[in-house]
Amino acid sequence: MVNEAPSGGLRPEGPVGRRNPMHALPGAGGRAGEWVHRGDRKSVQPRCLSLEKCSGYHYCGTMKFRAKIINKGFIELFIQVSVTIAKLTKVCVLRVCQDKLCFGPTGPRATREARLWCEVSRGAFYQFNMEGVSEELNEIYLELTSEHLPRAVRNAGNAASLKLQLTNKRRPCLTVVVELASRTGHTHVMVHDLPVRVLPRTWWKEYPEPNVQVSDVSVYLPGLRILKSIVERMANMGENVLVEANLNGKMNLSVETDVVSIKSYFKNLGNPPKSALSVTQDRDPETMVQVWVENRKLLQFFEGQQINPTMTLCNILSNTLLHLVLVHEDVSLQYFIPAL
Amino acid sequence: TAAMLKCEMNGSQVKVFGKAIQALSRVSDELWLDPSEKGLALRSMNSSRSAYGCVLFSPVFFQHYQWSTSMKMNDDDRPLNLNCKLGMKSILPIFRCLTSLERNVEKCKIFTRSDKCKVVIQFFCRHGIKRTHNVCFQESQPLQVIFEKNMCNNTLMIQPRLLAEAIVLFTSSQEEVTLAVTPLNVCLKSSSEESMDLTNSVYSEMSVDPDEFDFFQIGLDTEITFCFKELKGMLTFSEAVHVPISIHFDFPGKPMALSIDDMLLEANFILATLADDRSRASSPQSLCLSQTQKRSDLIQSNPKADKSGTSQAPECISRKTAPKRLYSRETPTNNSAGTCGNPPTRRANGASIFEVPESSLSDTDEGPGSPYLRKFSCMFFGAVSSDQQEHSNHPLDSLAIASDSEEDVINGSVSF
Numbered sequence: 001m002v003n004e005a006p007s008g009g010l011r012p013e014g015p016v017g018r019r020n021p022m023h024a025l026p027g028a029g030g031r032a033g034e035w036v037h038r039g040d041r042k043s044v045q046p047r048c049l050s051l052e053k054c055s056g057y058h059y060c061g062t063m064k065f066r067a068k069i070i071n072k073g074f075i076e077l078f079i080q081v082s083v084t085i086a087k088l089t090k091v092c093v094l095r096v097c098q099d100k101l102c103f104g105p106t107g108p109r110a111t112r113e114a115r116l117w118c119e120v121s122r123g124a125f126y127q128f129n130m131e132g133v134s135e136e137l138n139e140i141y142l143e144l145t146s147e148h149l150p151r152a153v154r155n156a157g158n159a160a161s162l163k164l165q166l167t168n169k170r171r172p173c174l175t176v177v178v179e180l181a182s183r184t185g186h187t188h189v190m191v192h193d194l195p196v197r198v199l200p201r202t203w204w205k206e207y208p209e210p211n212v213q214v215s216d217v218s219v220y221l222p223g224l225r226i227l228k229s230i231v232e233r234m235a236n237m238g239e240n241v242l243v244e245a246n247l248n249g250k251m252n253l254s255v256e257t258d259v260v261s262i263k264s265y266f267k268n269l270g271n272p273p274k275s276a277l278s279v280t281q282d283r284d285p286e287t288m289v290q291v292w293v294e295n296r297k298l299l300q301f302f303e304g305q306q307i308n309p310t311m312t313l314c315n316i317l318s319n320t321l322l323h324l325v326l327v328h329e330d331v332s333l334q335y336f337i338p339a340l
Numbered sequence: 341t342a343a344m345l346k347c348e349m350n351g352s353q354v355k356v357f358g359k360a361i362q363a364l365s366r367v368s369d370e371l372w373l374d375p376s377e378k379g380l381a382l383r384s385m386n387s388s389r390s391a392y393g394c395v396l397f398s399p400v401f402f403q404h405y406q407w408s409t410s411m412k413m414n415d416d417d418r419p420l421n422l423n424c425k426l427g428m429k430s431i432l433p434i435f436r437c438l439t440s441l442e443r444n445v446e447k448c449k450i451f452t453r454s455d456k457c458k459v460v461i462q463f464f465c466r467h468g469i470k471r472t473h474n475v476c477f478q479e480s481q482p483l484q485v486i487f488e489k490n491m492c493n494n495t496l497m498i499q500p501r502l503l504a505e506a507i508v509l510f511t512s513s514q515e516e517v518t519l520a521v522t523p524l525n526v527c528l529k530s531s532s533e534e535s536m537d538l539t540n541s542v543y544s545e546m547s548v549d550p551d552e553f554d555f556f557q558i559g560l561d562t563e564i565t566f567c568f569k570e571l572k573g574m575l576t577f578s579e580a581v582h583v584p585i586s587i588h589f590d591f592p593g594k595p596m597a598l599s600i601d602d603m604l605l606e607a608n609f610i611l612a613t614l615a616d617d618r619s620r621a622s623s624p625q626s627l628c629l630s631q632t633q634k635r636s637d638l639i640q641s642n643p644k645a646d647k648s649g650t651s652q653a654p655e656c657i658s659r660k661t662a663p664k665r666l667y668s669r670e671t672p673t674n675n676s677a678g679t680c681g682n683p684p685t686r687r688a689n690g691a692s693i694f695e696v697p698e699s700s701l702s703d704t705d706e707g708p709g710s711p712y713l714r715k716f717s718c719m720f721f722g723a724v725s726s727d728q729q730e731h732s733n734h735p736l737d738s739l740a741i742a743s744d745s746e747e748d749v750i751n752g753s754v755s756f
Contacts, residue, residue, distance in 0.1 A: 148542050155508050169543075180505070186549045188506045193543040 063140045063198070064131035065096050065166040074124045075153075075162050077331055080306040081118060082149040084333065087304030088116045089146055093199065093207045094174070096130050096140040096166075098122075104207055106143055114297040117210050117334040124330035126161075133201055140166065141199035141207065144174060152176040152192035160187065172198050210336060215315035215323065217289040219245040220270045224312060227253075228302035230264050234295060237262060240340055241295045243322055245314065247271055247285035255295065272313055289316045292340045298322075301335045309333075341411050342455035343422035345375040348404035348447060354463075355442040358435030359580040360395040360607065365428045366573030367393040367609070372482035373424040373452070373459065375407035379605075384428075385483045390612040391570050392485040395577075401604040403447070410454060422454050425480035434461055434473050444469075452477065485610045489588035489597040493559035494521060497586045500578040502552055507572070516614070517571070519589070520563040526550060531565045531614070554584050564592050565614040574598040574609045581605070592616045 069075050085092055085103050095102040103118040122128045132138035156162050156178040163177040173193040180188045199207075221227060230253060234241055238255040245251040249270045254263035301324060309326040316322055319339050326333040349357060364371055364384040368391070372383040379398040385391070399405040409419035435441070444465045452459040457479075463471040489495075507528065516531035529545040550556045578585040578600045589596035593615030599608045 145540060152542065152544070173543075182502065182505055182552070184502065184552055186552055188546060188548070191545045195540055195542070 062131070063133060063166060064129065065140055065164070066127065066129045067101075067125045067165075068127040068161055068163045069124060070126045070161045071124075072158075074330070075159055076157060077124065077307065077328065078120070078162060079150065079153050079156060080308075081120060081331055081333075082146075082153055083306045084304055085116065085118060086146040086150045087306075088300065088335070091143060092116075092146045094142045094144060094196075095207065096132070096142070098130060098132075098138055102209065104209075106207070108206075112338060114301070114335060114337045115210065117336070119332045121330040137201060137204075139204075141204055142166070142172075142174060143197040143199055144194055148192075148194045149174075149176070152194060153178065156180070166196075167193065169193055172196050210334065212315070212323070212334075213317055213321065215321075216318045217245050217247055218272050218313060218315045219247075219249060219251050220272065221312040221314055221324070222251070222266045222269060224302065224305075224309070231295065231299050231302055234262060235299050239295055240292050241298060242290060242292050243298075243314070243316065244288040244290040245269075245316055246288050247283075250288075251314075252288065289318050291316050291319055291322050293322050293337045294340065297337045301337070305333060305335075307331060307333060341408070342453045343410040343420055344406070344408050344453045345373060345380065345422055345424075346404070346406040346449075346451045347380060347402045348449050349402055350447060351442045351445040353401065353403070354435075354445050354448045355438045356401075356581055356605070357397070357448075358438045358441065359577050360397075360605075361428075361431060361435050362438075363573045363577035363607070363609075364393045364395065365432050366569055367391045369428045371426045371428055371431060372480070373422065373426065373477070374482045375422055377407075380405065380407070381482075383482050383484065385485075391567065392483070392610045393570075393574075393608070394484070395605060395607040397605045398603070420454065421481075422452065423479050423481045424452060424454070424459065424477040425482070426459065426475055426477050430475045434475070454479070485595075487595060487597055487608070487610050489586070489599060489608070492588040492597070493590050494562065495555060495557045495586060495588050496521075496526065496553050497555035497584050498548075498553045499584050500575055500582075503548075503585065504575055504579060506546060506548055507575070515568060516565050517568045518563050518565045519587075521558050522561045523558045524550065526553075555586070560590060562589070562591050564589050564596055566596060566611045570609055570611050571598065574600075574607070577607060589613070 069078060081103070089105040091106040093104050093106045095104065099122045101120045103116070103120075105115055109115075130138075130140065132140050153162060153176060158180060159178045160181045161177075161179045163175075163179075165175045165177070167173045167175045169175075172195075174196045176192045176194060178190045178192075180190070182188055231241070234253065234255040237260060238257045240255070242252070242254045242256075244254075249268055251266040251269055252263055253266075254261065256262075305326065307326060307328050309328040311327040312325065314322060314324050321339060322337040324335040324337070360382055361371065364382055367384040368386040370384060372381075374381040374383055377399075379396050379401065381394055381396045383392075383394045385393075407422070409421055412420050441463070445463045446466060447464040449462045449464070450459065451462075457476060459475045459477055461473040461475065465471060518529050518531045520527045520529065526548045527545060528548070530541070530543045575585060581600065581602070583600045583602045586599045586601070587596065588599065592613055595610050595612050597608055597610050599606070601607075
């Protein structure tokens with residue numbers, strides 16, 4: 001709940017709660033009962049989180065987000081997710097949807113840069129309540145410094161519970177509450193207020209969910225540790241690496257310089273079922289689909305990611321895109337590396 | 341003959357000794373070895389004079405302990421102590437890998453003499469291996485802080501393991517933390533100074549139940565802000581010696597003490613705390629902390645202290661009027677309530693004594709805005725006055741720990 005004000009009544013309560021009709025502004029485009037007020041913020045509780053203005057009035061939606069994890073495995077997974085995101089992008093956009101949390105990068109989309117997309121589905125949470133900007137646009141977009149999140153949760157490995165909540169404490173915050181049971185029977189509760197910027201609706205189109213393009217080949221990846229060590233060695237040799245795979249479960253990584261070339265051959269990897277792919281055409285399964293990428297970007301991914309996935313695969317769009325996918329229980333991590 | 345120190349430890353004692361050095365290394369880069377009849381004191385003070393640490397090992401801690409002052413007298417007709425200052429960079433590496441030292445060292449001997457300019461540390465290890473380190477020292481009189489922790493309104497004692505468990509959740513980026521206490525609640529949180537300056541900083545907060553403390557006495561609801569790093573240093577040490585850690589404090593601006601005390605050793609870290617705005621505004625005489633909010637400026641060794649005459653001098657430790665002092669002192673009669681001038685100087689009387697400086701207004705119970713604060717917001721390191729400067733080569737000479745104590749009364753008014 002944004003700014004749990006003790007005086008109730010003037011604020012919508014609950015997902016379909018009482019609305020105060022006096023504050024509905026017809027034609028404002030919002031739900032009845034949403035707070036609309038003039039520039040004088042003092043007259044209203046809670047404070048406006050939105051950055052939009054609407055004809056002299058602040059359009060103000062009361063957004064709500066509260067989620068709690070009590071399962072130890074999911075807490076550890078969440079810690080891993082937050083560390084991964086911090087390693088792959090400095091500032092991230094957290095998109096709170098009805099059924100999941102999405103983490104993506106911020107900033108203008110530079111086409112040459114690798115991009116991250118991470119989803120944590122509602123299933124990981126013991127409790128998950130959210131109320132977006134409006135009923136039609138039932139989402140919340142928050143921008144925050146990625147590093148703050150793992151710092152707040154990294155010691156929560158033994159926590160009894162981990163709670164995330166959107167709050168308003170002088171400024172909008174993502175409040176992380178870690179509850180640790182101490183040996184004496186007392187619980188230690190640690191509260192971290194992470195400053196966030198609530199992104200207005202007009203900006204949402206800047207942060208779209210990446211659509212998985214049609215790919216030419218899809219193959220399961222070998223063990224990540226092996227891949228990482230090979231990529232690390234190759235990074236010492238050359239800047240660019242060739243990644244290729246075919247429909248017979250084979251994948252090669254190679255790097256080449258004037259002096260030396262190194263190629264690693266992986267076989268028997270298996271391909272995801274064809275029906276799950278959007279394979280463009282029927283081609284000879286032995287044909288390798290290729291893409292050249294910057295080794296640095298590939299390395300950054302392997303060094304950054306912390307999750308121990310149950311499934312990993314990569315999709316290659318010939319000479320265009322290398323798309324890595326990791327899945328573990330309710331978490332999926334995707335990394336899009338454009339071709340050189 | 342020269343002043344001398346000679347002591348001997350076994351493997352597990354070396355580990356504790358090394359842990360003390362490591363804890364003191366968090367305070368500053370310099371370490372004083374200061375032997376006396378009370379034992380061997382290791383002292384350290386940071387350059388901004390906002391943190392001071394002292395670990396006193398009693399003679400019974402060692403397998404063997406021997407010390408002496410020199411036969412020579414200094415200008416004040418007192419025997420010269422071993423004034424031995426070592427660089428942390430030299431001594432810390434010797435006491436690294438403490439677990440392996442504990443395992444391998446059968447005996448450790450430390451020996452130094454004031455005329456030798458070096459400290460000899462010898463490890464007699466297993467398999468007949470003997471390792472000798474010679475560390476040069478600088479001759480320098482140890483600095484000391486007098487602080488009577490028993491006079492503090494608030495005292496907390498907690499098992500180090502519990503405190504460590506609780507503060508592990510604190511993110512390490514915070515340099516300063518605020519401890520907020522009421523009789524019902526203890527809360528450790530990010531310093532609001534930091535949080536407000538930077539719009540992108542995280543605010544963290546954690547509560548500890550009063551029941552978790554071995555001793556819990558809060559006489560004054562207060563919030564004090566201090567450097568987290570030093571707390572962690574002391575906490576690590578107290579975990580190593582398995583002794584509960586005590587925290588003594590009062591109002592913001594007054595130094596706080598972290599201490600551990602068992603039969604063999606006593607450790608005290610005195611930290612400056614951030615004074616709050618109110619006190620600064622209301623007491624224009626608190627020069628030493630009025631200029632800036634930064635902790636490092638809380639203690640300003642007065643730049644004019646070296647000059648004689650009308651220079652201002654850091655306040656010295658003044659007379660005590662409270663009956664609960666460790667050592668009774670006569671109160672000079674020329675001090676009267678209502679004046680803050682003419683405080684007598686006081687010499688430190690050994691490492692184990694911590695006396696709180698009190699103003700001549702100490703009889704009145706005043707809050708943080710009082711003149712109380714302006715005197716005690718800094719740590720005061722000795723008596724320097726226009727009279728005394730003629731006698732001392734260095735403004736801090738008067739801090740020398742002498743086995744006998746002296747009282748000097750400043751005749752002129754001392755303002756700071």
